[in-house]
Amino acid sequence: MNHGGYGGRRGSRGGYPATGQWVFRQKSEISVAVDSSLDESSGNRGRGSRGRGRGRGTISRSPRYSSRYGNDQHSRMQLYVKKSNVKLVEEGVQEDGKSHEPIIGSAKLPDLGAGLKLSGDNKDLSKLSASSSSKNTSLSGCSFVSRECEDTYGARMGCDVVNRMKDVSLSCQESVSSSSNQKIEVSSVEDHNSARKSGGALNSSNESSMRPFDLFLEKSVMVLKPSLLVQGKERRKETKGIVIRPGMVLLKNYLSINDQVMIVNKCRELGLGEGGFYQPGYRNGALLHLKMLCLGKNWDPQTYQYGETRTVDGSSPPKIPVEFSQLVEKTIKESQSLVATNSKKMNGEDGIPSMSPDICIVNFYTSTGRLGLHQDKDESKESIRKGLPVVSFSIGDSAEFLYGDQRGDDKAEMVVLESGDVVLFGGKSRNIFHGVRSIYKDTAPKVLVQQTNLRPGRLNLTFRQY
Ligand SMILES: O=C(O)CCC(=O)C(=O)O
Numbered sequence: 001m002n003h004g005g006y007g008g009r010r011g012s013r014g015g016y017p018a019t020g021q022w023v024f025r026q027k028s029e030i031s032v033a034v035d036s037s038l039d040e041s042s043g044n045r046g047r048g049s050r051g052r053g054r055g056r057g058t059i060s061r062s063p064r065y066s067s068r069y070g071n072d073q074h075s076r077m078q079l080y081v082k083k084s085n086v087k088l089v090e091e092g093v094q095e096d097g098k099s100h101e102p103i104i105g106s107a108k109l110p111d112l113g114a115g116l117k118l119s120g121d122n123k124d125l126s127k128l129s130a131s132s133s134s135k136n137t138s139l140s141g142c143s144f145v146s147r148e149c150e151d152t153y154g155a156r157m158g159c160d161v162v163n164r165m166k167d168v169s170l171s172c173q174e175s176v177s178s179s180s181n182q183k184i185e186v187s188s189v190e191d192h193n194s195a196r197k198s199g200g201a202l203n204s205s206n207e208s209s210m211r212p213f214d215l216f217l218e219k220s221v222m223v224l225k226p227s228l229l230v231q232g233k234e235r236r237k238e239t240k241g242i243v244i245r246p247g248m249v250l251l252k253n254y255l256s257i258n259d260q261v262m263i264v265n266k267c268r269e270l271g272l273g274e275g276g277f278y279q280p281g282y283r284n285g286a287l288l289h290l291k292m293l294c295l296g297k298n299w300d301p302q303t304y305q306y307g308e309t310r311t312v313d314g315s316s317p318p319k320i321p322v323e324f325s326q327l328v329e330k331t332i333k334e335s336q337s338l339v340a341t342n343s344k345k346m347n348g349e350d351g352i353p354s355m356s357p358d359i360c361i362v363n364f365y366t367s368t369g370r371l372g373l374h375q376d377k378d379e380s381k382e383s384i385r386k387g388l389p390v391v392s393f394s395i396g397d398s399a400e401f402l403y404g405d406q407r408g409d410d411k412a413e414m415v416v417l418e419s420g421d422v423v424l425f426g427g428k429s430r431n432i433f434h435g436v437r438s439i440y441k442d443t444a445p446k447v448l449v450q451q452t453n454l455r456p457g458r459l460n461l462t463f464r465q466y
């Protein structure tokens with residue numbers, strides 16, 4: 001199989017050998033996690049809250065994801081400094097606490113240059129956002145034991161440093177405060193390796209968008225189990241079928257936690273393999289605000305066509321796991337009987353035809369991910385003419401899902417899709433405009449996150465028949 005210029009990617013799952021390793025040099029025993037993202041989050045900066053208002057009325061006819069364009073391609077890195085209060089100090093900027101706060105969370109590549117410092121004491125967990133383009137990052141004020149930080153999986157680079165002192169989990173997202181002056185340094189091996197591979201063109205959008213992407217966060221040292229109460233509550237959610245409009249059905253809480261865990265695990269595994277997750281881009285270079293994995297056939301955002309291989313790297317899409325297809329079949333039957341009982345005049349016109357999926361597009365949205373209103377119309381004419389349904393599984397964080405007969409966000413209806421929800425749109429609703437306006441942070445079922453270590457964000461699978 002030709003992997004073109006991206007041949008290294010496959011090896012990286014096994015390979016990508018040195019890409020994105022982060023080395024922490026420091027002096028004591030704290031954990032640090034560095035999470036770098038060159039993904040959809042960047043494109044959302046500057047938007048209003050939750051991205052409302054973007055892309056309004058701008059959907060052009062053909063682009064499937066037409067309003068997902070984003071020009072801000074700054075890469076963003078998030079530093080999780082566990083058990084320590086830190087502050088971000090740009091080189092050359094006074095360490096006066098307050099003056100640095102604005103830098104945190106909004107630092108962009110050009111501002112940071114080659115170095116970036118964090119300083120603080122060892123009290124709280126903190127999260128910093130900064131540019132991943134910086135060649136060196138130093139953390140001051142923490143006693144860190146430098147483990148290693150592997151950018152195992154690209155666009156969102158995970159680096160987990162263990163708190164050897166207390167053996168506690170370190171994920172936290174508090175604001176940064178200041179203080180002490182102990183130091184640790186973080187330097188990005190990724191930069192050096194990327195430089196080698198790309199001849200110095202670091203952080204080029206190609207390079208970063210093709211980095212392997214792991215749906216899982218690295219396991220923390222200590223994983224807190226959700227209480228039995230939480231688990232009980234999450235299990236008690238009732239399954240309910242709703243006919244939203246002719247041809248469109250919502251199966252609320254349809255996927256059990258076990259199904260969701262199975263799906264997440266399979267997507268994670270497939271997403272790390274050949275043809276795995278990447279951040280797709282349009283012909284003009286703009287990146288979509290999500291990570292994508294195609295199963296069965298590859299959908300190409302540059303041509304809006306399906307193919308047997310992915311043009312950007314020559315990889316073949318993995319097959320759709322049989323367990324997925326079985327679930328899809330079940331949901332279609334379920335919807336058909338729901339429609340049949342709901343509709344007195346069952347003349348077939350409001351129904352949802354059966355289909356056997358040979359395409360699945362798996363999208364992963366971080367909390368700032370989104371997807372502009374579009375129609376799914378790149379399947380065969382026959383498939384669309386027959387109204388073969390698109391079947392959509394939502395897993396993880398909840399999302400505002402827009403749908404309607406017209407293009408504008410303001411003309412669309414909205415439904416919140418939660419983890420386990422399934423939406424089908426076929427028949428008379430096959431050509432609806434639809435999209436994802438926003439993701440609700442931290443709304444994924446705790447038990448799912450605990451059982452899978454799924455990253456914060458939302459996983460969506462849409463099944464279709466070509
Ligand atoms: O994430 C979703 O709910 C929708 C995804 C979608 O419309 C697509 O991939 O075409």
Ligand SMILES: [Fe+2]
Nearest residue numbers: 374375376434
């Ligand atoms: Fe779609």
